[in-house]
Amino acid sequence: MKWLDRLAPWLLAASLSLAAVDVAIWLAGASPWHVAKLAAAGAAGSAYGIAQTLAKATPLALTGASVAFALRAGLFNVGAEGQVAMGVLAAALLGPKIPAGFPWPIGVLLVACGSAAAGALLGAFAGWLKAARGAHEVLTTLMLNGLVAVLATWLYGGPLRFGAQVHTAPVSRGARIPSIEHVLPSLRGSALSYAVVLAVVVPFAARWYLDRTRGGLRIRALGASPQATRALGHSVLRTTVRTMALSGALSGLVGVHYVLGFKGYAEDGLGAGVGFAGIAVAMLGAGRPIATIMAAVLFGALAQGGLAVNAVVPSDTLLLAQSIVLVSVGAVVARELRARSRECAQ
């Protein structure tokens, strides 16, 4: 019955949020049952719907893993938004430069390294500001988000504009991730690509690094006690920079999904919002890979379902659901965790 004990708070949180969303729908003047059916059909009722849900979940799993990673060192990276934008920008810059004749796995790997490095650069800068200059990471990462957003708008509208188009030059064939529609023709037009593999692999890889390597142990030690880290002679500066760089790299990888997998180019606003949504995913996932992936899929489904119900109620109604899920899980699960840790402390 242990698993039931563990599941109970989550079920409670789910039913609480369901009830709250139903009230919201009812207030908006629609039938909750009808809207629920529509949303479910839109997000999971067809192969296309499922593919869209997964495509929307892909960046969320990456940013969720990214935020959760930094949290293990006690760092709150709210800059996933800007790091994603850096990853998108790097992919848009590097993608067209890959020779068309390149085998795509190699081309994609090269661009992915660039995207990760771009995200890492931004993260590392915030880490350095924190450890060397004492600037709090929440402030700096938040500010850098705005900086990168303005930079991207200018680049996409000016220097990087592709002829008369409002987007950047198309990515070369040597760096395009094949769409899954070649395997399943019914997915035609879906945003889903093989980049979804990243969403599965990255949360596990991040957890493995933290739990099983010496570098990961030092990151967790910093999270547990900066004073102990200092007394042990480990560099707080270096560990902070490394943590934020790696966290930023995970967010940067989102560029691979959007530019190489989905659009084939970058444009203003591509990937906006997934960085902040990643914070919510990280909270729900609490550092566990499977929970992170599940939370990403849940939020992906809510976003996709929101589109499906747009004709009846505003799609924001389901966005509201995201917030309510977060609050109720926060209330119920946090209480459970506290109780458990109190018992441990005895």
Added chain:
Amino acid sequence: MKANLAAVVQAQSDVICPHSFDQRFARVFVYPRPSRMPLALDRVHKRYGEAKVLDDVTLALVPGRIRALVGENGAGKSTLVKVACGLIAPDQGEVRYDRTTVTGWSASEATQRGVGVVHQHFTLVDTLSVADNVVLGREPRRGPLGLFVDRAAARARVAKLGKEFGLEIDPDRAAGDLAVGERQRVELLRVLDGGARCVLLDEPTAVLSPQEIRSLLDVLRSLARDGAALMFISHKLEEVFAIADDITVLRRGRIVLDAPTKELDRDAVARAVVGGDVPTVSATRTSERDETVALALTDVVCEGLRSVSLELRRGEVLGIAGVEGNGQRALFEAIAGTRPVASGRIALAGSDATRRSTLERRRAGLGYVPEDREQTGLCAALSIAENLALGATDVAEGDAVLSDEALRAKALAVIERYDVRPQDPAALVLTLSGGNAQKILVARELERSLSVLLLAQPTRGVDLGAAAAIRRRVLEARDKGLAVLLVSSELDELRTLSDRVAVMFNGRIVATMPVERATDEALGPLMIGAETSRDSNTSADNQEARS
């Protein structure tokens, strides 16, 4: 412990008569009449999972008497206090207060009805003043509808209370600026301000210097004279015998000894605590002393230190006596490399280490056991195995990828050698009792190849058995040539372990003497700065100690 509550109370009320009739008569008009038996536990059981933390505990606190609760780390003392003050509900049994059954009452109810607790960890708000901290939650009001806090009244109240109980402290200072001993006084003032008639103190003396302990004990005595019922937890039998009227020994959740102090002697209590003979530590050397200098400081100046020079030889323990806050921490941090040194020279094994990083010093064989175990010493949120792995300084010692089996094996070896409980390498350090956590910290350092060990408060808050085990390990390492710089607020411990004793006062070493001459009488005046530096003697002492 089969004796029932009635018998216990009967036995104890026979001996209550700590103050004269006149005093008592006066109290009737000033205070609510003290009840004969304010707080009692009757056959209380509490278990967490499989572990019985409290097993059939029956105990009564009586007005005017001080009860000491003694036992090893993890014996259930803190749980007992928490049950008594309503923080934890017992699984079985009753809690009674003032002749009513209050089992399962809440902590705030307990506070309101006059049960006050001074917890082991301080609960003050650092940014508030002493007065604000004391009256928090019961602020005197003024203005329309009592909208404003009457600061002046609060200050006056705190000052008056302080005078009454000998706990004088400036009510305007920020709690964050206070030294540990002063913080403790504020905690106690807060409890008294709440009108507590029954005060429970969880290891109040663990972090205090000898002087502070003495003044705290005076305060407790005067509280008892005033008719309060007191219970305090302590590992130090000396103070238990100095102050307690009754002693209760808890072992693995059961009361194994419960009697008035005058019927007991120290040996009996110590034996009851450890459940057998008390392990003794003898400082007898098994190896010759060495003349090689392992650590040398020349005129080191930094924040908190005003020019310190010392020499530590291989296989030698140099104990540092002093009231806390006289530069001991600064000294250790300067040597460890976590506090920048303004001038002077620190040499490890003959080579200059003044500008070397902490990691480089650790690689050169420096070990560091800081006094602040929870924050600076260990990573409480990580497991035993992970904490031990963090001590590694050599990159070759562990690859980038950690081997789970290797970590487990290393942790199991330490757990066995140091008798750590629970015997689980994956147990988080924050779930360990203070003594077991300290063993992990000492082991993490001693299990490396060290030449110099900085050892601060090695047995603070650690029970008798564990303390003996830690001291024995340190002496073993000394016999193998380890040089130890020891700071301890327990002079007995300093004398047991040290070859020489230095006294620190106000950021300087004011005297150094061979351990044979480090009597209380010799150290006392030096520790409080009553006797100034005896430089001429000091160098002579050094010579003597070395020869």
